[in-house]
Amino acid sequence: xxxxxxxxxxxxxxxxxxxxxxxxxxxxxxxxxxxxxxxxxxxxxxxxxxxxxxxxxxxxxxxxxxxxxxxxxxxxxxxxxxxxxxxxxxxxxxxxxxxxxxxxxxxxxxxxxxxxxxxxxxxxxxxxxxxxxxxxxxxxxxxxxxxxxxxxxxxxxxxxxxxxxxxxxxxxxxxxxxxxxxxxxxxxxxxxxxxxxxxxxxxxxxxxxxxxxxxxxxxxxxxxxxxxxxxxxxxxxxxxxxxxxxxxxxxxxxxxxxxxxxxxxxxxxxxxxxxxxxxxxxxxxxxxxxxxxxxxxxxxxxxxxxxxxxxxxxxxxxxxxxxxxxxxxxxxxxxxxxxxxxxxxxxxxxxxxxxxxxxxxxxxxxxxxxxxxxxxxxxxxxxxxxxxxx
Amino acid sequence: xxxxxxxxxxxxxxxxxxxxxxxxxxxxxxxxxxxxxxxxxxxxxxxxxxxxxxxxxxxxxxxxxxxxxxxxxxxxxxxxxxxxxxxxxxxxxxxxxxxxxxxxxxxxxxxxxxxxxxxxxxxxxxxxxxxxxxxxxxxxxxxxxxxxxxxxxxxxxxxxxxxxxxxxxxxxxxxxxxxxxxxxxxxxxxxxxxxxxxxxxxxxxxxxxxxxxxxxxxxxxxxxxxxxxxxxxxxxxxxxxxxxxxxxxxxxxxxxxxxxxxxxxxxxxxxxxxxxxxxxxxxxxxxxxxxxxxxxxxxxxxxxxxxxxxxxxxxxxxxxxxxxxxxxxxxxxxxxxxxxxxxxxxxxxxxxxxxxxxxxxxxxxxxxxxxxxxxxxxxxxxxxxxxxxxxxxxxxxxxxxxxxxxxxxxxxxxxxxxxxxxxxxxxxxxxxxxxxxxxxxxxxxxxxxxxxxxx
Numbered sequence: 001x002x003x004x005x006x007x008x009x010x011x012x013x014x015x016x017x018x019x020x021x022x023x024x025x026x027x028x029x030x031x032x033x034x035x036x037x038x039x040x041x042x043x044x045x046x047x048x049x050x051x052x053x054x055x056x057x058x059x060x061x062x063x064x065x066x067x068x069x070x071x072x073x074x075x076x077x078x079x080x081x082x083x084x085x086x087x088x089x090x091x092x093x094x095x096x097x098x099x100x101x102x103x104x105x106x107x108x109x110x111x112x113x114x115x116x117x118x119x120x121x122x123x124x125x126x127x128x129x130x131x132x133x134x135x136x137x138x139x140x141x142x143x144x145x146x147x148x149x150x151x152x153x154x155x156x157x158x159x160x161x162x163x164x165x166x167x168x169x170x171x172x173x174x175x176x177x178x179x180x181x182x183x184x185x186x187x188x189x190x191x192x193x194x195x196x197x198x199x200x201x202x203x204x205x206x207x208x209x210x211x212x213x214x215x216x217x218x219x220x221x222x223x224x225x226x227x228x229x230x231x232x233x234x235x236x237x238x239x240x241x242x243x244x245x246x247x248x249x250x251x252x253x254x255x256x257x258x259x260x261x262x263x264x265x266x267x268x269x270x271x272x273x274x275x276x277x278x279x280x281x282x283x284x285x286x287x288x289x290x291x292x293x294x295x296x297x298x299x300x301x302x303x304x305x306x307x308x309x310x311x312x313x314x315x316x317x318x319x320x321x322x323x324x325x326x327x328x329x330x331x332x333x334x335x336x337x338x339x340x341x342x343x344x345x346x347x348x349x350x351x352x353x354x355x356x357x358x359x360x361x362x363x364x365x366x367x368x369x370x371x372x373x374x375x376x377x378x379x380x381x382x383x384x385x386x387x388x389x390x
Numbered sequence: 391x392x393x394x395x396x397x398x399x400x401x402x403x404x405x406x407x408x409x410x411x412x413x414x415x416x417x418x419x420x421x422x423x424x425x426x427x428x429x430x431x432x433x434x435x436x437x438x439x440x441x442x443x444x445x446x447x448x449x450x451x452x453x454x455x456x457x458x459x460x461x462x463x464x465x466x467x468x469x470x471x472x473x474x475x476x477x478x479x480x481x482x483x484x485x486x487x488x489x490x491x492x493x494x495x496x497x498x499x500x501x502x503x504x505x506x507x508x509x510x511x512x513x514x515x516x517x518x519x520x521x522x523x524x525x526x527x528x529x530x531x532x533x534x535x536x537x538x539x540x541x542x543x544x545x546x547x548x549x550x551x552x553x554x555x556x557x558x559x560x561x562x563x564x565x566x567x568x569x570x571x572x573x574x575x576x577x578x579x580x581x582x583x584x585x586x587x588x589x590x591x592x593x594x595x596x597x598x599x600x601x602x603x604x605x606x607x608x609x610x611x612x613x614x615x616x617x618x619x620x621x622x623x624x625x626x627x628x629x630x631x632x633x634x635x636x637x638x639x640x641x642x643x644x645x646x647x648x649x650x651x652x653x654x655x656x657x658x659x660x661x662x663x664x665x666x667x668x669x670x671x672x673x674x675x676x677x678x679x680x681x682x683x684x685x686x687x688x689x690x691x692x693x694x695x696x697x698x699x700x701x702x703x704x705x706x707x708x709x710x711x712x713x714x715x716x717x718x719x720x721x722x723x724x725x726x727x728x729x730x731x732x733x734x735x736x737x738x739x740x741x742x743x744x745x746x747x748x749x750x751x752x753x754x755x756x757x758x759x760x761x762x763x764x765x766x767x768x769x770x771x772x773x774x775x776x777x778x779x780x781x782x783x784x785x786x787x788x789x790x791x792x793x794x795x796x797x798x799x800x801x802x803x804x805x806x807x808x809x810x811x812x813x814x815x816x817x818x819x820x821x822x823x824x825x826x827x828x829x830x831x832x833x834x835x836x837x838x839x840x841x842x843x844x845x
Binding site: 040041042111112113115116125127129130146153154155156157158160161163166167168169171175178179180182183184185187188191196197199200202203204206207209210213234258260261263271306 | 497552557680683713725731732735736737738740741743744747754756757758759761765768771808809819835838839843
């Protein structure tokens with residue numbers, strides 16, 4: 001099995017894949033990885049990183065506020081939601097940066113639109129059909145590989161779509177292999193010779209790339225079995241798969257995955273508690289796993305949500321769509337672990353919502369230039385001041 | 391392939407959704423003039439499209455109503471697609487309506503308003519673009535989607551005015567920020583009632599003088615639209631978009647300029663513009679044939695017409711739309727679906743290539759779409775595509791051919807002209823023996839080719 005899958009399509013395999021040996025050398029990588037975690041639905045940042053000394057917080061959230069004695073205090077102003085306990089040790093080891101009040105001008109409170117804005121890095125009155133990672137793939141910076149950016153899902157997010165190149169969607173290597181193990185389509189890939197126009201060539205290229213990437217990723221997924229102890233949630237399973245691929249020195253540098261369910265309009269307490277627990281336990285296991293393989297210095301993990309929620313709770317023991325939010329970075333090379341900036345200002349709101357201090361595109365610009373070594377200009381629409389993050 | 395047959399195929403694919411096997415038989419040898427005439431007269435005599443708008447709930451709480459409305463929107467979506475696919479549809483009218491549906495992109499929440507907007511679009515789809523813009527600017531779904539409910543004299547909201555110019559009529563670079571501010575004032579008070587009727591709220595309207603695109607006056611919204619339509623740049627913007635959608639993603643500037651001049655001189659008559667396109671010899675030039683990547687709706691409706699597909703539930707159809715990236719009544723944003731190569735990534739392409747195989751129940755799908763933002767959990771993966779396929783019309787057309795001729799004949803029907811399939815090579819992947827099995831397996835193979843994604 002080892003080589004046969006590749007051998008049968010060897011003529012079609014792009015040059016970078018040819019001559020691959022299945023013997024991989026661990027922990028000798030030079031490339032850096034970026035892992036993007038999307039919390040879909042709008043995570044309530046104020047109950048995630050709790051301003052437990054702030055009276056306005058408790059006045060605005062008489063039943064929903066996290067009680068002072070339950071908060072895991074990490075600074076004299078801010079503390080973690082109790083469900084984030086597994087992240088406490090990451091914080092203490094300097095492996096986590098928390099950036100408060102991240103947003104953009106004229107915020108949109110619709111899930112779709114705000115997620116669009118985060119994916120495309122557009123202004124709020126601008127419509128782009130490509131995402132920031134997709135445009136990074138379009139740039140000359142990354143190697144031209146179909147699976148250079150991988151989304152752990154069956155379908156691809158807008159963030160991952162570029163003009164010329166796109167990321168690669170794969171929920172798991174076995175399932176992907178099934179969709180490409182089509183004897184007919186494999187033969188078609190070998191049989192075709194020339195294409196008289198761009199569109200048909202593009203379709204064939206995408207098909208052949210998918211077939212060879214599916215073979216490659218399937219093989220890579222068998223190289224390393226993680227010894228880390230992950231919780232038994234689908235989200236943790238996705239992260240484990242990413243850790244295994246990273247450890248196997250896979251030619252993928254960007255990973256993207258999502259955890260949904262954060263739209264907590266009604267009875268937020270239990271729902272958010274459950275989700276944050278899922279998030280924190282899995283992330284702690286993931287970081288630990290990478291660390292034990294000496295890969296944490298090569299990895300940066302970004303966690304974001306499309307918006308935060310209103311400062312005041314609503315009448316259903318929940319919170320409605322808001323604006324600015326906190327964002328997490330994790331990894332071994334953070335320049336400013338702990339809190340990057342101060343707590344959000346609850347006494348100066350815009351119609352009941354937080355006012356952003358840091359444009360999320362400043363964070364993208366920093367990641368592009370300081371982590372991925374790629375000029376942000378051309379990838380981001382406009383120029384954004386970098387921050388001392390990595 | 392005979393030149394005329396090739397042109398007929400091209401016409402019906404672009405002006406509609408391709409031909410069912412029966413229609414293929416009827417039209418493949420007809421003259422182009424006849425075919426164009428047929429498309430337009432069919433559209434002119436079209437009946438209204440009846441979409442269900444009642445969710446059946448009289449007194450229900452908000453949450454239940456919202457859930458019922460979401461279901462109903464899916465049903466309307468499926469009904470419209472089924473209509474596009476039906477043998478009695480007005481292909482040109484539906485295709486044109488689908489174009490405007492993407493042009494005046496509006497995320498719908500209320501089934502009643504969605505049906506109303508689609509009615510407005512269908513009414514003007516081949517009529518006057520001027521009437522269409524005026525009607526859309528008074529359309530309650532659009533008014534709500536672009537926040538014109540909140541556009542009041544004391545505090546104007548610029549959203550509608552901005553998109554009207556940037557996306558619906560003239561395009562960027564042809565107006566100033568000041569023009570947007572002035573136009574927004576002219577649309578103040580353009581609102582809708584709770585029941586979903588247009589309402590002009592006089593007390594919220596700014597009757598003061600405005601300066602817009604060099605004109606001075608106490609303009610209202612209608613006058614603003616007419617000033618925008620006075621600009622030849624508007625005709626150019628619309629023609630460019632129509633050209634990219636119906637002719638070629640690669641713009642032929644001289645051609646577009648010519649068409650735009652006539653479109654402008656013809657006071658924005660859409661039907662006559664389309665007729666001009668479909669009767670031009672350049673429309674049938676090889677460079678314009680088989681070069682467009684089908685949108686998910688075009689792909690599905692085409693398959694449904696060829697294989698007489700009936701889905702067991704609208705959920706199945708919506709699943710495919712979602713997995714392929716085009717849900718009717720739910721464009722990604724006000725800019726609509728970007729189209730072209732952006733339809734294709736590794737996931738959507740493999741699903742497209744395997745789709746007919748899934749319909750024939752050859753293999754399992756096992757595809758999980760992304761969950762709604764409001765949903766607490768991941769979606770369940772779709773295991774199988776449950777649908778009925780009726781091959782009889784296809785068999786009627788093709789079961790009398792010998793194998794090598796069968797491959798050629800079906801290729802002519804299903805694939806762009808440049809894709810030559812070697813029957814001897816294909817034989818290893820198709821059934822031998824019984825004619826029915828042969829037709830079915832050749833059809834499955836041809837419809838699984840990357841070339842089938844093109845029109």
